[in-house]
Amino acid sequence: MMARWGLACLAVMAASCFGQAGAEPGGPGGDGPAYPISGSWTFVSFTGDACEFGGVARLGLRNDDGTYPCELTAQQVCPIDNVEWVVRQSCVATRTGNQLVIRSTIEEFLVGEPTPSYWPDNFVLKVKSSDFMAGSLISHGAHATQFKREVEGIS
Secondary structure: OHHHHHHHHHHHHHHHHHOOOOOOOOOOOOOOOOOOOOEEEEEEEEOOOOOEEEEEEEEOOOOOOOEEEEEEEEEEEEOOOOEEEEEEEEEEEEEEOOEEEEEEEEEEEEEOOOOOOOOOOEEEEEEEEOOEEEEEEEOOOEEEEEEEEOOOOOO
16 A cells, blocks of 8 residues: 555656646647647648648747747658758747647758748647647648657657
């Protein structure tokens, strides 16, 4: 009986320690559980043209002001036009309830010629679970998008 109480107390203490720093509440307007979003994600957007668009994103821990620092690298491949861009972007994510808005700034073109016709990749997403978000890419129109959490190793 004592071992059970000891484990229960340890679990409560761990939850209270981890619940403060880096906590990820859904925020006001909570429409469901407050799933954590910090970590690595892959994304794909369905642009409806002959191009493929996707990439990776890394969301940092929530800041005191409620924003999440982030960075993403997007790849757009258009075989018909023989064009490929890989673009590294810094971003800031703002969460309200289970809605996440990502605003990006182009930092550098890793592949392809820099062009003013490539706009920053912004997103409006709904956090559906701790490993899935869905919504829209906002850049040259709005396009359906899915974010899936990458599996990370434990060291």
